[in-house]
Amino acid sequence: MEVKAEFLNVTVSRGSGDGVYQEAFQVPAYDNQTVLDVVSWIQQNVDPTLTYRFACRVGMCGSCAMMVNGQPRWTCRTHVKKVSTNQKLKIEPLRNLPVIKDLVADMDPFFGKWVEAEGVHHPTRTRYEPIEQIDPQDAARTTANEGIECINCAVCYAACDTVTNNADYLGPAALQRAWTVYNDVKDADKSAILDAVSGKGGCHSCHSIGSCTHYCPNELNPMQAIAGLKRATSKSFFKKGR
Amino acid sequence: MKRPARTHPLWLAYILHRLSGLILALFLPVHFYVLSQAITNPALLDGFLKFAEIPVVKVAEYGLVFLLAVHMFGGLRLMALEWLPWTAPQKTLAAGAVGAAFFLSTIFFLQAV
Numbered sequence: 001m002e003v004k005a006e007f008l009n010v011t012v013s014r015g016s017g018d019g020v021y022q023e024a025f026q027v028p029a030y031d032n033q034t035v036l037d038v039v040s041w042i043q044q045n046v047d048p049t050l051t052y053r054f055a056c057r058v059g060m061c062g063s064c065a066m067m068v069n070g071q072p073r074w075t076c077r078t079h080v081k082k083v084s085t086n087q088k089l090k091i092e093p094l095r096n097l098p099v100i101k102d103l104v105a106d107m108d109p110f111f112g113k114w115v116e117a118e119g120v121h122h123p124t125r126t127r128y129e130p131i132e133q134i135d136p137q138d139a140a141r142t143t144a145n146e147g148i149e150c151i152n153c154a155v156c157y158a159a160c161d162t163v164t165n166n167a168d169y170l171g172p173a174a175l176q177r178a179w180t181v182y183n184d185v186k187d188a189d190k191s192a193i194l195d196a197v198s199g200k201g202g203c204h205s206c207h208s209i210g211s212c213t214h215y216c217p218n219e220l221n222p223m224q225a226i227a228g229l230k231r232a233t234s235k236s237f238f239k240k241g242r
Numbered sequence: 243m244k245r246p247a248r249t250h251p252l253w254l255a256y257i258l259h260r261l262s263g264l265i266l267a268l269f270l271p272v273h274f275y276v277l278s279q280a281i282t283n284p285a286l287l288d289g290f291l292k293f294a295e296i297p298v299v300k301v302a303e304y305g306l307v308f309l310l311a312v313h314m315f316g317g318l319r320l321m322a323l324e325w326l327p328w329t330a331p332q333k334t335l336a337a338g339a340v341g342a343a344f345f346l347s348t349i350f351f352l353q354a355v
Contacts, residue, residue: 207256208256209253211253213252214250230325231327
């Protein structure tokens, strides 16, 4: 890789709680360089105490999301050239989540809400019965397929203004998971899902601002999924009369 | 502090809808108060209607009609977004068709009056 005689001016958020401060670094600029490469370069060459999270480096594991110049990004698949202005980068931990240290956000609230939204499988059969055959062209299956590429990176959660303003709101990722399981032909307890997503902080808290869909690195559409839940919960409300 | 991630059309549509709604909510009580003068104090209403003929006030009225239109279409957009299980291109086409129809009918209406 060709090294240019150029540097990136990188500001990195350090510390946690009341002790958060911004630290500036100069990082050599390469032709081909991701934001995660920049963070790794700092950790390996300047300050080994810089704390951040990553694993696969190919956009599959969903662990390296950070705020880059104010916008949530999967840093391993984000090229510096596409997001930097005047060779400047500002890197911070994900918005809407508590900070553990430096660039590491505490993901507990995010994953806790996945469970709260009842985005878990409710089996229709036991392991002793034959596997149910599913038609891949089935309408419900096609709808479910639209959401299965979610990698739990929390970019949508960090992008969402409703999450910022409403601590109870389950958030785009958890609700999209609930919608996916709701449409799964093999799921046996759809009313449990509708109950979980129709309460306080559920799908009806969504204002359809659309930042989740705008920033999803896998180009999924959580806003559409939440709209689906809004329709499904309303239909169930009018049918049951409660 | 982190700058929120907001520079996209959907967020602009959202904030326009919110702000127009807020301003209209502030305007409505004033509107009803002025209308009520037709019953309680016609002279005051006549004075106000004369005041409303001033060009600057006309421009302000244009602003109110604009807010009303923005809020109405914002609401229609939201209902289509949430209640119609259509694909994005279908919604774009439908919105385009409504926009074109509204434009043509408004031009026809303006020529008629």
